[in-house]
Amino acid sequence: MDNVANLMHGFSIALTAYHVGLMMAGVMLGILVGVLPGLGAPNGVSLLLPLTFTMDPVSAIILLTSMYWGALFGGSTTSILFNIPGEPSSVATTFDGYPMAKNGRAAHALTLAFLSAATGALFGVLVITLLSGWVAKFALKFSSPEFFAVYLLTFASFIGMGHSSPFKTVVSMMLGFAFAAIGMDTISGSLRLTFDMIELVKGISFLVAVIGLFGLGELLLTMEEGLRFDGIRARISPREVFQTVRELPRYWLTLLRSGLIGCWMGITPGGPTAASFMSYGIAKRFARRKDGYGKGEPAGVVAPETADHAAGTSAILPMLALGIPGSATAAVMMGGLMIWGMTPGPMLFIERPDFVWGLIASMYLGNVVAVVLVLATVPLFAAILRIPFSIIGPVIVVVCFIGAYTVDGSVFDMGLVLAFGLAGYVFKKLDYPIAPLVLAMVLGDKAEDAFRQSMIMSKGTLGIFWSNPLVGTIMTLALLLLLWPLASALVQRLGGAGSASSSVQAG
Amino acid sequence: MKKTILAAALLASAFTAGAAGAADWKPAKPVEFVVTSGAGGGTDNFARTIQAIVTKHKLVAQPIVVVNKGGGNGAEGYVYSASAAGDPYKLTFGTNNQYLLPYVAKLGYKASDFAPVATMALDEFLIWVNGESPLKDTKAYVEAAKKPDGLRMGGSQSKDTDQTLVSLISQATGAKFTYIPFKSGGEAAVQLAGAHIDSNVNNPNENIGQWKAGMVRPLCVFSPARMEAGPKVAQGMGWSDIPTCKETGIAIDSYRMPRTVWLPAGAPPDAVAFYADLLKKVSATPEWKEYIERTSQSDAFMAGEDMIKFVKQDETRAVEVFKAEKWIVQ
Numbered sequence: 001m002d003n004v005a006n007l008m009h010g011f012s013i014a015l016t017a018y019h020v021g022l023m024m025a026g027v028m029l030g031i032l033v034g035v036l037p038g039l040g041a042p043n044g045v046s047l048l049l050p051l052t053f054t055m056d057p058v059s060a061i062i063l064l065t066s067m068y069w070g071a072l073f074g075g076s077t078t079s080i081l082f083n084i085p086g087e088p089s090s091v092a093t094t095f096d097g098y099p100m101a102k103n104g105r106a107a108h109a110l111t112l113a114f115l116s117a118a119t120g121a122l123f124g125v126l127v128i129t130l131l132s133g134w135v136a137k138f139a140l141k142f143s144s145p146e147f148f149a150v151y152l153l154t155f156a157s158f159i160g161m162g163h164s165s166p167f168k169t170v171v172s173m174m175l176g177f178a179f180a181a182i183g184m185d186t187i188s189g190s191l192r193l194t195f196d197m198i199e200l201v202k203g204i205s206f207l208v209a210v211i212g213l214f215g216l217g218e219l220l221l222t223m224e225e226g227l228r229f230d231g232i233r234a235r236i237s238p239r240e241v242f243q244t245v246r247e248l249p250r251y252w253l254t255l256l257r258s259g260l261i262g263c264w265m266g267i268t269p270g271g272p273t274a275a276s277f278m279s280y281g282i283a284k285r286f287a288r289r290k291d292g293y294g295k296g297e298p299a300g301v302v303a304p305e306t307a308d309h310a311a312g313t314s315a316i317l318p319m320l321a322l323g324i325p326g327s328a329t330a331a332v333m334m335g336g337l338m339i340w341g342m343t344p345g346p347m348l349f350i351e352r353p354d355f356v357w358g359l360i361a362s363m364y365l366g367n368v369v370a371v372v373l374v375l376a377t378v379p380l381f382a383a384i385l386r387i388p389f390s391i392i393g394p395v396i397v398v399v400c401f402i403g404a405y406t407v408d409g410s411v412f413d414m415g416l417v418l419a420f421g422l423a424g425y426v427f428k429k430l431d432y433p434i435a436p437l438v439l440a441m442v443l444g445d446k447a448e449d450a451f452r453q454s455m456i457m458s459k460g461t462l463g464i465f466w467s468n469p470l471v472g473t474i475m476t477l478a479l480l481l482l483l484w485p486l487a488s489a490l491v492q493r494l495g496g497a498g499s500a501s502s503s504v505q506a507g
Numbered sequence: 508m509k510k511t512i513l514a515a516a517l518l519a520s521a522f523t524a525g526a527a528g529a530a531d532w533k534p535a536k537p538v539e540f541v542v543t544s545g546a547g548g549g550t551d552n553f554a555r556t557i558q559a560i561v562t563k564h565k566l567v568a569q570p571i572v573v574v575n576k577g578g579g580n581g582a583e584g585y586v587y588s589a590s591a592a593g594d595p596y597k598l599t600f601g602t603n604n605q606y607l608l609p610y611v612a613k614l615g616y617k618a619s620d621f622a623p624v625a626t627m628a629l630d631e632f633l634i635w636v637n638g639e640s641p642l643k644d645t646k647a648y649v650e651a652a653k654k655p656d657g658l659r660m661g662g663s664q665s666k667d668t669d670q671t672l673v674s675l676i677s678q679a680t681g682a683k684f685t686y687i688p689f690k691s692g693g694e695a696a697v698q699l700a701g702a703h704i705d706s707n708v709n710n711p712n713e714n715i716g717q718w719k720a721g722m723v724r725p726l727c728v729f730s731p732a733r734m735e736a737g738p739k740v741a742q743g744m745g746w747s748d749i750p751t752c753k754e755t756g757i758a759i760d761s762y763r764m765p766r767t768v769w770l771p772a773g774a775p776p777d778a779v780a781f782y783a784d785l786l787k788k789v790s791a792t793p794e795w796k797e798y799i800e801r802t803s804q805s806d807a808f809m810a811g812e813d814m815i816k817f818v819k820q821d822e823t824r825a826v827e828v829f830k831a832e833k834w835i836v837q
Contacts, residue, residue: 046546046575053559143703144687184579184612187688189665190836191579191612198586198615202578323716324697325547335547338712339555341801345716408583409574449690456687457659457703 003129010357013058014365022059023066023362027370030070031377034086035078036399039406040207041071041087042328049336057340058358064336065316065363068329069121069370072272072312076113076305077374077381081106082396084215084403089272089308091210091438092280096293096300098218103296107237107382111244111375112298113305116255118371119248120306123259124266124313125363135267135314136321136346142268144453145464149474150265151447154274156481157281158439166485168432176440179204180448187452199412206441207407212417213434215400217424219393241378251302254283258303262310269318269325272311273442277435279307285481313363320348320356532777534569536596541574541588543581543601548691549630549710551575553766554600556798557627560789567785580604580664582614588771589620595778598624599769603668606822611666611834621769622779625786626809626817628799629763630710631734632672633749634726635718637702645727645755648706649680657683661695661704663713664688666834668764669695672708672729674828679758699723710764711803715740727752729762734803746803763805765817783810 013019033044045064052060075087080097093113100109127135159169182193183203194200248255258279265275283303284293293300318324323344325331337344342352349356384392404417427434458464466472540558544550558571576584581604588599599605599621606618634648642648652658662669665688673684687704689695692713698704699714700722707714711734717723719741728734728749736747752759768786770779789795790808799806809817829835 140701143698143701186690187665189611201614202583322697323693331547335551338552343716346720453687456685
């Protein structure tokens with residue numbers, strides 16, 4: 001129980017008035033950054049980085065990680081209220097969070113999101129505390145074939161789960177892969193699909209696409225439907241928050257499963273975005289009532305939020321122990337570590353235990369501080385929906401464009417966001433699902449790199465994906481999930497020809 | 508956010524008298540540090556270290572804003588600065604990719620779109636193997652790589668410094684490598700620690716964490732002389748105990764990556780002189796020495812003719828490799 005003793009020492013470092021003050025400041029800044037789409041945690045943390053140069057490393061990392069927690073919470077807020085994900089990892093939250101807000105249950109959705117997020121984060125820190133040594137060794141087992149298998153598993157858990165036809169899903173996903181391929185290719189070092197436009201050399205940021213497809217696309221639909229948010233009917237009372245707290249234990253199975261998926265993806269490191277998608281996909285796959293998903297099912301908010309935060313939190317461990325950043329924000333913080341004079345790597349736990357355990361203790365405290373602060377903001381944010389659409393609509397448009405610009409400081413992106421907005425509208429009108437496109441854009445690039453690296457390693461034989469028990473198990477699991485919809489459709493077709501077409505429709 | 512930092516920096520700079528530069532030119536508005544790598548990358552650390560030093564010693568009376576533009580192996584940043592020809596407020600940080608990238612990909616900028624300001628340091632390259640590897644020295648390593656299957660070599664990016672060096676090693680020794688490109692040197696380091704690849708040619712800073720833990724081990728360094736002695740790192744070995752690759756039988760005198768600073772072409776010569784002078788002052792601070800020591804690079808300040816000469820040499824050798832490997836686009 002060395003770790004527990006270390007943790008207690010960590011608490012003695014983190015639990016000072018100065019550090020708790022820093023946590024509150026960091027969380028508040030983070031919420032602000034997370035609420036503004038495009039700015040996001042990675043940008044926010046790198047803006048704050050210069051201020052930490054003169055600080056003690058423990059204080060500095062407490063400030064930055066607190067900001068990270070705040071941003072993760074803030075990102076969910078806009079997903080639920082306006083269908084604009086403030087963070088890439090909160091895209092999956094929009095699927096059911098936004099319908100809930102539209103139905104007048106915004107406060108319920110927000111509270112549920114924050115509470116499950118906090119549960120996920122707690123899950124992540126516990127894993128770090130108890131398993132730090134083992135986890136670091138486990139993460140070393142991952143190479144390109146294993147990464148590819150994990151990404152394939154994510155895709156597979158998501159395929160065929162939409163309400164639209166499987167062919168439309170495939171079209172949407174392929175478009176996503178094409179967008180992900182734009183720019184410099186890691187494996188060959190040459191440019192693809194840039195059509196000699198210098199603006200495309202850096203590729204298309206996934207965030208710009210998301211802001212357009214979800215934010216602007218939804219806005220166009222709302223305008224067509226008569227310029228109003230149904231959220232005006234929202235009940236806003238602090239009682240709603242407490243009622244939701246009591247409701248939480250009902251989702252224990254979703255919480256547990258999503259927490260596990262989140263930790264797994266944070267450690268391996270697939271990242272919080274993949275974790276939230278996979279968790280949502282699996283929650284829906286195993287739900288007793290699938291029909292509610294996408295229309296405002298509370299479990300559809302709980303699943304991605306829990307996994308997102310469990311992954312975001314546990315991603316800190318591979319960063320400290322191995323020097324692999326599990327997320328974009330972790331990469332920025334790692335840069336910070338080096339500037340403060342520390343080397344992320346296996347020896348950090350031995351050389352700087354005060355730093356590592358101070359940080360881990362601050363993760364417990366920081367998340368408690370964050371959840372209290374964001375719960376206090378629920379009535380405030382829910383009240384935004386009471387503002388007439390003719391006022392809030394234009395504000396959202398402005399926020400979308402500012403957000404798109406902030407991602408990379410590029411004017412070209414503002415044109416792109418408009419194009420994606422129109423595409424989002426057309427997609428919805430023609431009943432093409434957007435989520436597969438987004439998922440393919442986030443993971444397409446990484447999956448492709450991992451696949452081609454594996455092929456170089458194996459000199460072109462697919463056997464590498466079954467070359468050890470670890471990769472073999474994940475790969476087989478992925479293929480099973482991938483073929484499940486086909487198999488079940490086949491079984492139904494054999495059972496009764498009449499119901500077959502409808503089951504394919506439902507996927 | 509940005510505003511707060513700007514305001515804070517403005518406030519701080521209000522108390523400074525301003526740097527007494529050699530030239531007449533002085534920045535009259537905030538200076539942008541354009542970083543041609545993502546946050547957390549080697550170039551990012553380089554630029555942010557200088558930002559921290561300049562801010563701490565109040566060397567410039569204007570605030571400094573760091574922008575990361577690392578897309579397309581750094582091309583994003585170079586294109587961004589090149590399109591602002593003559594702008595003395597876009598100080599651009601990179602490596603030798605500034606003049607090598609345009610050879611291997613059509614990127615929308617030319618090396619001549621920039622005026623060299625200074626080279627601040629040279630980063631070393633080493634051959635690393637897994638800590639448990641049976642290959643104990645360079646000789647055994649080269650022998651193993653000459654076998655028909657060769658060795659699996661990981662590196663950062665494709666057609667970039669790492670792959671160029673791997674190609675040079677093959678030419679010099681006849682060894683065969685399967686080169687596997689990863690997104691960053693950090694990824695290549697972890698893959699080597701997990702024994703998924705046989706070796707990599709990482710910079711010291713990319714592998715030191717793993718070396719300390721004994722998960723990887725250096726065989727030789729591509730510098731003309733052994734590295735500076737420092738504290739022991741692992742297994743009773745320090746940086747100066749690593750033999751040079753030349754003395755262990757690989758006929759490559761030196762292969763090092765410059766950390767470079769540029770301005771868009773057409774910037775006033777006085778501005779170039781101002782920044783060269785500023786960076787010279789930075790390189791004399793204890794914080795800079797500390798950065799060099801921590802990252803095990805070689806301190807090598809070059810400006811003006813020295814830098815142009817170095818660039819020409821480095822470019823010529825790399826382009827020979829590019830030609831032999833048929834990487835050149837046009």
